[in-house]
Amino acid sequence: MTPALRPLLAGNWKMNGTASALATLDAIAEGITRLPDVFDTLLCTPATLVHRAASAAKASRIQIGGQDCHTGQAGAHTGDVSADMLADCGAHFVIVGHSERRADHAETDGLVCRKAQAAIASGLTAIICIGETGGEKAEGKTLAVVERQLLKSVPDSATAQNVVIAYEPVWAIGTGLTPTVEDVASVHRFIRDHLAARFGAEGAGMRLLYGGSVKGANAHELMAIDHVDGALVGGASLKADDFLAIARAFPALAKA
Numbered sequence: 001m002t003p004a005l006r007p008l009l010a011g012n013w014k015m016n017g018t019a020s021a022l023a024t025l026d027a028i029a030e031g032i033t034r035l036p037d038v039f040d041t042l043l044c045t046p047a048t049l050v051h052r053a054a055s056a057a058k059a060s061r062i063q064i065g066g067q068d069c070h071t072g073q074a075g076a077h078t079g080d081v082s083a084d085m086l087a088d089c090g091a092h093f094v095i096v097g098h099s100e101r102r103a104d105h106a107e108t109d110g111l112v113c114r115k116a117q118a119a120i121a122s123g124l125t126a127i128i129c130i131g132e133t134g135g136e137k138a139e140g141k142t143l144a145v146v147e148r149q150l151l152k153s154v155p156d157s158a159t160a161q162n163v164v165i166a167y168e169p170v171w172a173i174g175t176g177l178t179p180t181v182e183d184v185a186s187v188h189r190f191i192r193d194h195l196a197a198r199f200g201a202e203g204a205g206m207r208l209l210y211g212g213s214v215k216g217a218n219a220h221e222l223m224a225i226d227h228v229d230g231a232l233v234g235g236a237s238l239k240a241d242d243f244l245a246i247a248r249a250f251p252a253l254a255k256a
């Protein structure tokens with residue numbers, strides 16, 4: 001954890017949740033009030049829930065985000081959701097370039113970059129996801145993949161306020177597997193150095209999240225790593241108890 005940066009605990013509900021999931025949001029919001037206000041908490045809900053979730057979270061410490069946006073703000077794109085629409089519903093963040101979208105919808109680095117630009121233009125903070133596949137890791141290509149994704153997916157307009165980077169090794173997502181502490185440390189240091197070289201102080205101030213099988217049991221160890229400024233949590237964000245178990249690791253780390 002980089003002490004100077006306010007940590008961000010982000011949940012990604014993926015394609016899970018109907019109206020009844022708002023009870024989970026309420027329980028998380030209630031649990032977060034019991035923890036010191038030294039970190040940010042975000043839930044990225046399905047687009048169908050963003051408006052209700054943002055209303056429900058209004059008086060709480062929870063912020064709401066989307067999981068994807070179009071590169072444009074309006075037009076003939078059946079089924080798509082724009083960053084303007086998410087902002088209008090009360091979102092403050094949007095995930096772009098998640099590996100599931102890169103795989104399921106053949107999203108390229110260039111497309112992810114344009115989505116991030118659209119998010120920024122709408123006043124949202126773009127959480128840009130990067131990370132290598134298991135095959136790429138086995139071939140020793142992790143840093144090369146991460147560097148390419150950073151170069152091509154992060155727009156020149158990125159600042160410490162409008163962009164967050166999430167390093168999510170694809171092979172660690174939903175598998176219960178995590179990289180070693182040394183591997184996370186080395187990739188996050190690489191990302192920090194790259195961003196600082198390209199963006200100066202803005203790059204030094206961008207929050208870097210780790211994602212991939214983060215649980216209550218490993219949160220403390222993972223979040224204690226240098227240049228890990230928070231987490232992007234999938235499965236464990238769907239149950240309030242599981243998410244709050246991760247949240248409880250944050251106050252100590254924020255003060256470290």
Ligand SMILES: O=C[C@H](O)COP(=O)(O)O
Nearest residue numbers: 012173174212213234235
């Ligand atoms: O966006 C979240 C990540 O894909 C991590 O998912 P996971 O915590 O279920 O491994």
